[in-house]
Amino acid sequence: MALLKKRKHERSEQDQEYFQCYSDVSIHEEMIADTVRTNGYKQAILHNHCALQGLTVLDVGAGTGILSVFCVQAGATRVYAVEASAVSQLASHVVTLNGMDNKVKVLNSPVESAEIPEQVDAIVSEWMGYALMYESMLPSVIYARDKWLKPGGIILPSAADLFIAPINDRVVESRLDFWNEVKGLYGVDMSCMRPFAHSCIMNKEMAVNLLSPEDVLSFPVRFASLDLNVCTQEEVRNLHGSFQFSCFGSSLLHGFALWFTVTFPGEKTVTLSTSPYGEETHWKQTLLYLDEEIQVEQDTDITGDITLSPSDVNPRHLRALLNYSIGGGLRRTKHFHMGT
Numbered sequence: 001m002a003l004l005k006k007r008k009h010e011r012s013e014q015d016q017e018y019f020q021c022y023s024d025v026s027i028h029e030e031m032i033a034d035t036v037r038t039n040g041y042k043q044a045i046l047h048n049h050c051a052l053q054g055l056t057v058l059d060v061g062a063g064t065g066i067l068s069v070f071c072v073q074a075g076a077t078r079v080y081a082v083e084a085s086a087v088s089q090l091a092s093h094v095v096t097l098n099g100m101d102n103k104v105k106v107l108n109s110p111v112e113s114a115e116i117p118e119q120v121d122a123i124v125s126e127w128m129g130y131a132l133m134y135e136s137m138l139p140s141v142i143y144a145r146d147k148w149l150k151p152g153g154i155i156l157p158s159a160a161d162l163f164i165a166p167i168n169d170r171v172v173e174s175r176l177d178f179w180n181e182v183k184g185l186y187g188v189d190m191s192c193m194r195p196f197a198h199s200c201i202m203n204k205e206m207a208v209n210l211l212s213p214e215d216v217l218s219f220p221v222r223f224a225s226l227d228l229n230v231c232t233q234e235e236v237r238n239l240h241g242s243f244q245f246s247c248f249g250s251s252l253l254h255g256f257a258l259w260f261t262v263t264f265p266g267e268k269t270v271t272l273s274t275s276p277y278g279e280e281t282h283w284k285q286t287l288l289y290l291d292e293e294i295q296v297e298q299d300t301d302i303t304g305d306i307t308l309s310p311s312d313v314n315p316r317h318l319r320a321l322l323n324y325s326i327g328g329g330l331r332r333t334k335h336f337h338m339g340t
């Protein structure tokens, strides 16, 4: 019982810390300035305006209220904009400024305890974190869907897919090579720093960085898919999938990249992609580095599997378990974390 109480207390402190982050302008600035993200939602909501015409909508985690405003512009008659952090006050101002006070009701509350006056026809939410699952907001959307969405209602987005690919990270390579170049700059040999730099950069922390298509060493593999109409809390707590790659050519393999897409239903399907082949987003790509660089050649086979799950210490943080084998060699395992 005491342990349960301690866990609950820790959880509420972690939630407070999480919502505190969203009470600052920086994170909202980054999201609204991400035109791929914001236009993706705008297109999905407005281009399929017939779908939301005359409907009631619940915006889970409304932030500054921009998605709620899009929904009204698309013809929704009533939007409940639920936001747990203090930024909900600003959402109210945005709603007033856009003359939508009679249509949007902002509720400052976690969606889990929000008193919404009616069941809704549609849910919209931007819940995705790095590697899709960091921040662990999806369970709140599932909770809201199961409690407040009418049977057969619309959920935006309605699907999410996770991808993995082997990579050569040229930024890492040049950071490592730098230590060989110091002698040319100052006449001091500092090449012994390379293994140290290697262990600092390629550690167990998942990195978030931008890749370009040339960094990707084979066709990517989709290793997990979520149907947001029906997925369960349990399913999203443990996303698992296997992969098999055949390398394009000779290169140094530094590790693997993860990225995701989300898809919106409608007459015109809209997909918001965080792939290195697409336009840059604030999610960039999530990188899992191996302990050592490995030379691969054309058609080198890489097989393995990956599991993403919330951290035991703080469920808002993320863990990844990677098993892999290169060129039919020994199967290796590496644990990664983002946060604790």
Ligand SMILES: C[S@@+](CC[C@H](N)C(=O)[O-])C[C@H]1O[C@@H](n2cnc3c(N)ncnc32)[C@H](O)[C@@H]1O
Pocket (backbone or CB within 6 Å): 019, 022, 031, 032, 060, 061, 062, 063, 064, 065, 066, 067, 082, 083, 084, 085, 087, 109, 110, 111, 112, 125, 126, 127, 128, 137, 140
């Ligand atoms: C990724 S931001 C999206 C904000 C806004 N919808 C937008 O698109 O700009 C997620 C927002 O959801 C809020 N949030 C997360 N979990 C929530 C919950 N359980 N109940 C209410 N708000 C939540 C956060 O405070 C944050 O403002």
